[in-house]
Amino acid sequence: MIELKNVSFAYEKNRPTLKNISLKLGEDNENIVGIIGPNGSGKSTLFLNLVGMLKPSQGEIFVDGVPIKYGKRALNELRKKVGIVFQNSDQQIFYSIVQDDIAFALHNLKLPQAEIDARVDRVLKELDIESIRNKPIQYLSGGQKKRVAIAGILVLRSEWLLLDEPTAGLDPDGKRRMLALMKRLVANGQKIIVSSHDMDFMYEICDHFFILNNGQIVKSGRKKDVFLDEQLLNDCKLEQPWLVKIHQKLHLPLYADQQDLFNQQESELKGREQQ
Amino acid sequence: MLVIDKYAYTNRIVNWSPKIKGLVWLMCMVIAFQPIVWLKAILIVAVAADTIFVTKVSLHRYLKWFYVILPFLLLSIIGIVFTMSASKTQLYFPIHLFGNYFGVSKAMLPKGLLLGVQVLAAVVSTYWFALTTPFRQILDLLVSLHLSNLIIEETMLMYRFIFIFIDSFEEIHRAQNLRFGYRNIRTSLHSLSILVKMLFEQIMVNYEAMTHALDAKLYDGEFKVGKSRPQND
Ligand SMILES: Nc1ncnc2c1ncn2[C@@H]1O[C@H](COP(=O)(O)OP(=O)(O)OP(=O)(O)O)[C@@H](O)[C@H]1O
Numbered sequence: 239m240i241e242l243k244n245v246s247f248a249y250e251k252n253r254p255t256l257k258n259i260s261l262k263l264g265e266d267n268e269n270i271v272g273i274i275g276p277n278g279s280g281k282s283t284l285f286l287n288l289v290g291m292l293k294p295s296q297g298e299i300f301v302d303g304v305p306i307k308y309g310k311r312a313l314n315e316l317r318k319k320v321g322i323v324f325q326n327s328d329q330q331i332f333y334s335i336v337q338d339d340i341a342f343a344l345h346n347l348k349l350p351q352a353e354i355d356a357r358v359d360r361v362l363k364e365l366d367i368e369s370i371r372n373k374p375i376q377y378l379s380g381g382q383k384k385r386v387a388i389a390g391i392l393v394l395r396s397e398w399l400l401l402d403e404p405t406a407g408l409d410p411d412g413k414r415r416m417l418a419l420m421k422r423l424v425a426n427g428q429k430i431i432v433s434s435h436d437m438d439f440m441y442e443i444c445d446h447f448f449i450l451n452n453g454q455i456v457k458s459g460r461k462k463d464v465f466l467d468e469q470l471l472n473d474c475k476l477e478q479p480w481l482v483k484i485h486q487k488l489h490l491p492l493y494a495d496q497q498d499l500f501n502q503q504e505s506e507l508k509g510r511e512q513q
Numbered sequence: 514m515l516v517i518d519k520y521a522y523t524n525r526i527v528n529w530s531p532k533i534k535g536l537v538w539l540m541c542m543v544i545a546f547q548p549i550v551w552l553k554a555i556l557i558v559a560v561a562a563d564t565i566f567v568t569k570v571s572l573h574r575y576l577k578w579f580y581v582i583l584p585f586l587l588l589s590i591i592g593i594v595f596t597m598s599a600s601k602t603q604l605y606f607p608i609h610l611f612g613n614y615f616g617v618s619k620a621m622l623p624k625g626l627l628l629g630v631q632v633l634a635a636v637v638s639t640y641w642f643a644l645t646t647p648f649r650q651i652l653d654l655l656v657s658l659h660l661s662n663l664i665i666e667e668t669m670l671m672y673r674f675i676f677i678f679i680d681s682f683e684e685i686h687r688a689q690n691l692r693f694g695y696r697n698i699r700t701s702l703h704s705l706s707i708l709v710k711m712l713f714e715q716i717m718v719n720y721e722a723m724t725h726a727l728d729a730k731l732y733d734g735e736f737k738v739g740k741s742r743p744q745n746d
Pocket residue numbers: 249250255275276277278279280281282283284325
């Protein structure tokens with residue numbers, strides 16, 4: 239579990255970007271935690287604090303009960319446990335060829351070559367990018383680069399995965415794959431913290447939410463706790479997911495995800511036919 | 514995007530072993546720098562023709578690639594063949610200047626021309642190699658030559674970052690162009706200075722982001738470049 243206690247962070251003195259944040263990530267049954275908030279609210283900054291790349295100016299962050307230490311070795315251990323994929327893919331791809339880049343972190347861990355090959359093959363398959371494994375990076379589309387960037391961290395098989403805007407620039411199929419992939423990772427025991435501006439995506443995938451506005455947590459809870467308050471979401475320049483909208487505007491039940499809606503409506507239709 | 518690079522991945526001999534291509538290039542270099550002039554001339558024509566054949570590039574575009582090096586080549590030849598001299602007889606086209614004569618040196622002209630042919634032969638051969646060998650193969654070649662890791666790393670990183678740089682350049686340039694930043698000389702100069710400034714700023718920002726990304730991937734000071742693995746099953 240990751241716990242923040244009264245964490246503040248400022249890029250410039252006296253202008254804090256994160257203000258006195260206390261929260262617990264990854265409590266029981268909270269495998270995918272969503273951080274939502276408008277542009278500039280501090281999501282990426284929070285992520286960088288979680289992996290020790292930025293150090294809180296006040297407060298402390300505990301990972302499994304131990305406060306983060308900022309020595310080089312301790313940070314390396316932390317990053318084996320907590321992998322992070324950044325918003326901008328270009329800046330995290332160093333190699334000229336896809337599969338070399340994906341293997342990079344594993345070489346740094348000095349894993350045996352056979353193990354590296356196996357892990358790379360596996361992740362290429364999982365993200366459906368086998369066909370571009372030998373391609374030079376500069377010929378990839380934005381979405382393909384995004385997948386390569388994610389693959390480069392996935393191979394670490396870290397306990398935690400921090401995904402900053404993983405769906406930005408992905409096509410609908412890419413989004414569906416991302417959704418399925420995240421579900422699979424969780425089934426394998428990984429925990430995910432994700433930020434995104436795609437409310438429908440977040441609503442569908444996350445078990446628990448934190449709304450970040452102006453560096454402060456203004457609301458947290460499960461789907462029905464955070465998304466029903468339309469006013470609050472509007473104040474935070476956010477939007478309700480469509481499943482919540484049809485619940486409030488059309489008075490349909492509140493479905494947990496699309497599939498849920500389709501299943502229930504279908505069985506209702508069948509019920510009516512039988513009458 | 515560098516078009517040159519595209520040909521490297523789509524030419525007729527892309528699947529040749531990089532070692533063979535490296536060997537061919539080496540042989541061409543030997544011919545370019547051996548003393549017999551007519552051999553060099555044949556080399557230029559033959560390799561140029563072969564390049565056009567295997568890469569299917571148009572003659573026009575191929576010739577255009579020489580614009581880049583032509584100024585340098587001409588300048589160095591001019592530097593060699595033009596001289597000042599006290600006597601007219603050592604010069605072609607002598608011009609009287611400040612009591613001396615200025616012109617093309619009779620002794621140096623053949624040397625200058627020889628240099629030109631030599632360089633041209635070397636460049637044509639190198640273009641052939643660069644246009645037919647994908648970057649991954651070049652890396653493989655460097656690895657199998659047991660060159661030092663540092664050289665291989667540098668080569669790899671440069672290749673990657675040249676493209677990032679070109680991409681940013683193109684993006685900014687396009688954005689400026691769309692908003693009429695290059696309508697006349699005055700706005701062009703202005704736009705160009707902003708472009709350079711932005712490129713530098715981006716380098717700073719990218720540097721920070723890159724350090725973070727390297728940390729996330731547990732970078733320990735070495736970029737390992739191994740042999741490539743073929744696309745399997
Ligand atoms: N390197 C930096 N130096 C100074 N200020 C920064 C830096 N990075 C971010 N900021 C500022 O911190 C604030 C929060 O930025 P952050 O990137 O965390 O927002 P975000 O929630 O991730 O936004 P987005 O949705 O656009 O990704 C912004 O006001 C931004 O201007």
